[in-house]
Amino acid sequence: MDLILVAVIALGAIGLIAAIVLFVASKKFAVFEDPRIAQVAEVLPQANCGGCGYPGCSGFAGACVKAADAGSLEGKLCPVGGAPVMEKVAAILGLEAVASEPKVAVVRCNGSCENRPRIVQYDGAVSCRVAHATCGGETLCSFGCLGCGDCVKACQFGAIKMNPETGLPEVDEAKCTACGACAKACPRMIIQIRKKGRVVKESHRRVWVSCVNKDKGALAGKACKVSCIGCSKCAKVCKKEAITIENNLAYIDPEKCIACGLCVNECPKKAIHATWEVPVPKPKPAPAEGVAPVQQAAPKAAPAAAQQVQQ
Amino acid sequence: MANKLIVSLSPHVHSGDSVQKNMYGVIIALVPALLASLAFFGLGAAVVTLTSVAACVFFEWAITKFILKREKMTILDGSAILTGLLLAFNLPSNIPMWIIVIGALVAIGIGKMTFGGLGCNPFNPALVGRIFLLISFPVQMTTWPVPGQLTSYLDAETAATPLSIMSQALKSGDASILSQLPQSMDMLVGQTGGSMGEISAIALLLGGAFLIWKKIITWHIPVSIIATVFVLSGLMNLANPVFAGPVSQLLSGGLMLGAIFMATDYVTSPMSHKGQLIYGVAIGFLTVVIRSFGAYPEGMSFAIFIMNAFTPLINTYCKPKRFGEVVKK
Amino acid sequence: MKTFRIGGVHPAENKLSAGKPIVVAELPKQAVFPLSQHIGAPAVACVAKGDVVKVGTKIAEAGGFVSAPIFSSVSGKVNKIDSIVDASGYRKPAIFIDVQGDEWEETIDRSETLVKECDLDAKAIVEKIKNAGVVGMGGACFPCHVKLSPPPGMVPTCVIVNAVECEPYLTADHQLMLEHPEEILVGVQLVMKAVNVTKGYIGIENNKLDAIKLMTEKAVQFPGIEVVPLKVKYPQGGEKQLIDAVIGRQVPAPPALPVSVGAILQNVGTMYAIYQAVMKNKPLFERVVTVTGKSLANPQNFLARMGTPMQQLIDACGGLPEDTGKVIGGGPMMGKALMNTEVPICKGSSGVLIMNMTEAKRAEADPCIRCAKCVSACPMGLEPYLLSTCSAKADWERVEKEDIVSCIECGSCQFTCPSHRPLLDMIRLGKSTVMGIIRARSAKK
Secondary structure (H helix, E strand, O other), X not given: OHHHHHHHHHHHHHHHHHHHHHHHHHHHOOOOOOHHHHHHHHHOOOOOOOOOOOOHHHHHHHHHHHHHHHOOOOOOXXXXXXXXXXXXXXHHHOXXXXXXXXXXXXXXXXXXXXXOOOOEEEOOOXXXXXXXXXXXXXXXXXXXXXXXXXXXXXXXXXXXXXXXXXXXXXXXXXXXXXXXXXXXXXXXXXXXXXXXXXXXXXXXXXXXXXXXXXXXXXXXXXXXXXXXXXXXXXXXXXXXXXXXXXXOEEEEOOOOOOOOOOOOOOOOOOOEEEOXXXXXXXXXXXXXXXXXXXXXXXXXXXXXXXXXXXX | OOOOEEEOOOOOOOOOOOHHHHHHHHHHHHHXXXXXXXXXXXXXXXXXXXXXXXXXXXXXHHHHHHHOOOOOOOHHHOHHHHHHHHHXXXXXXXXXXHHHHHHHHHHHHHOOHHHOOOOOOOOOHHHHHHHHHHHHOHHHHOOXXXXXXXXXXXOOOEEOOHHHHHHHHHHHOOHHHHHHOOOHHHHHHOOOOOOOOOOOHHHHHHHHHHHHHOOOOOOHHHHHHHXXXXXXXXXXXXXXXXXXXXHXXXXXXXHHHHHHHHOOOOOOOOOOHHHHHHHHHHHHHHHXXXXXXXXXXXXXXXXXXXXXXXXXXXXXXXXXXXXXXXXXX | OEOOOOXXXXXXXXXXXXXXXXXXXXXXXXXXXXXXXXXXXXXXXXXXXXXXXXXOOEEEEOOOOOOOOEEOOOOEEEEEEEEEEOOOOOEEEEEEEEEXXXXXXXXXXXXXXXXXXXXXXXXXXXXXXXXXXXXXXOOOOOEHHHHOOOOOXXXXXXXEEEEOOOOOOOOHHHHHHHHOHHHHHHHHHHXXXXXXOOOEEEEEEOOOHHHHHHHHHHHOOOOOEEEEEEOOOEOOOOHHHHHHHHHOOOOOOOOOOHHHHOXXXXXXXXXXXXXXXXXXXOOOOEEEEEEEOOOOOOOEEEEEEOOOEHHHHHHHOOOOOOOEEEEEEOOOOOOEEOOOOOOEOOOOOOEXXXXXXXXXOOOOOOOOOOOOHHHHHOOOOOOHHHHHHHHHOOOHHHHHHOOHHHOOOOOHHHHHOOOOOOHHHHHHHHHHHHHHHHHHHHHHO
């Protein structure tokens, strides 16, 4: 009987002491955290991709709460969740979501094995950044895609794949969340996060220059069949002044571009790509096959074509 | 010029060393010990070795092909053969074949391939196999045949080994039992009972010298283990003669095999020389402790196994001395 | 025999062109001068298209303190200022000069007589070296005058001459010592005077016995200069390793400089260039280049004018073999693989190495077996396996903590790796990233 009593008292005493210690500790060392941070974090996708520019989803949640205290959620966007998630975040914080346009990663190089002949053979670690440090690349173009797939490794969503035929990465628009990890991973800044563009017939329309070669026209032309040579024909035809030529390279400003497609067929090197089939203007009779490569180059069309070949 | 120039970063030359060369180097170093065991155990040794090697290579092949479904086959790099040899060396020469096959499956399957194959395993695969068998089949694993029965396998006569004599002396507290230990010379050559590969210390030392000469291993691990065991058991023997002397300790059981071939396994031993010394000393210490105070007469495999687990920790805290770290003005 | 204390490897020496006398290479038809031939700011062209230049005319000014001017090595007319793929594998601006005749600037003393006496003071010597565009000729191309102007508070105590030539295949420095020992020794004396020290060491590896003997004999006439024979081990030519080997002091981790332990280091080729710059008024426009390779018909040492295309030197050795797999500018351990053979000889081109397809191809990488051979080989006491893995996983914080910036990129780890892993490829990536992070951090402060 005594034994049981002693045990009960001893255990009770230990429990009591522990409870007091815990109580004091929880009061004394309590860290105040805005409960809204946890609420916001709850609705975020928890991919921790860093695409928003903050360290992980909880970091972004903290930033959102801070921004909400300042009055506006402008500039805060979860690229993964997009508008629906931002609406939920805004609702929690009692604000209105700032509408932002959906974006997508765009590969600005079309130097496939066929278009850009190899002159040397790279034999180092399979990493674009190492290859970039080794030399200008396997071809005469020292600006284009190195083909080691750093962007593929960087993508958390499986949205970029290497096409073994062209040796270039291809973006799956449906899976891409525009988090920008691939753009950061690319040592040559070939991948850019651009607006998805206006919707026509249930698909997005956008236009971009698929080349980043800054060499003079003659050199660029020698290196690759489809390089931009900086001839500025596209800039002349553009009605919105969206195209600028700098360092022998054309650039289409996605903010100004309305995806009219005028420049696409103007390019003598077929370096300007569009996501849809741009009809060849009638007054200028152009050869029929001129249309085909443009269509093929569109990221959506290429995998589909490959599938058809397999079937 | 016909071919495209190759570009890569420097260095553009290589020493010509390869994983295969190292693995086959260790296998060559094991040949003297293999010959010694064939000379003492004859048929039994041959059957055990062949079964173990064949089973290890088979399991590696089968797992790579059917479970991991890898394109590249690794059975030719020599590591499976080596695991098979080392496992065989740790077994009595009269052990039934089915036990060997189980041991090989555990060694390769659980010890190595589960973790991703060569280079990824935290524990020495042959040790995993041996320890599994030792715990699962204690009777078969601890009855060792008397050397010299060249034509017998399962039916070989068994007898006490030096280690069991030592443990008997410790249990009874009677130091006179130690006089039953064989002569040091016999133990050096291998004229004594024990697992098939561990009996001949001289053959193992020969292999160790080859490994160090070929720069396959460095001296740090074997020397630190042997020195620790020698010093520690010497002190204990001086304090109380019921503990066996340092020479018998060194020449008995799997100590030489463990110090030279098992503890020095690349994958599971520390990377820096300082770390290797700590690792070796700890193995030596644990071996003597387990032999003297543990339930099992042999502590080598357990000591290595425990220290394998500490290797990542040693690697984290024992850095090689950086250039210019200590500057004297 | 002395050597450095940590790590090191022994690559096959393959000194095919050893003992071959230095041959004066033919003048090229067109010489090309890349504007960045040295570490630091690129030089700025000071000639224009159509200008007529002589041998030794300055064609580009230094672009800053850590930079060096460039001089024409030929006489002729500037054809254009354009770009050329240089040893880095990228297109860089360069001056193209069409060669006409061989007319030298009158100020250059072209006689062979040895001038020993120099009445210039320390400052004037450094100034002359600076104005002659002399850079470190071992391969790193660090502007020479910067090394000779130690930062305040650091007092040099000795000059160490790097005559180790630890790279396999290369024999340019070796042959230079055999043919111009006294000029080199005068150069050492000049540097000793310039930095105000009385002790000079010439470190030579023990595989060049004839050079050790000759230099020791000649050095008797030069007080304070000592020839130190060294045990053959790569990378003894690394400046930190050489200081450790010769005077037994270890330079601490970056940002410490060799001068922090009192040593001023210069390559033996640089000493020759300094002699010519100070005593003969001859700016740096030619150098000794080893053209070698097992498949090459006739490996040789050339005295080549800068701007000569490598192809021309290769042709003079019997032409580029059919099965060539790699052309390397420099030695096999640290040289750069070139994209084509039209790359011009620059200030740092110590050699051209031709490898055939089988030699050139790297073996397929196996998984790391944690054999610790890279750790044993690393002359800086680093853990290459760890740095490489963490770099591949982009764990920059960890690699910085593991002292990745101490790596001297000697390649010993990758050379020795039994699994043929591209260790140094990944370590370089990590090192350059970490250096960038460190720079950004200090810029913020």
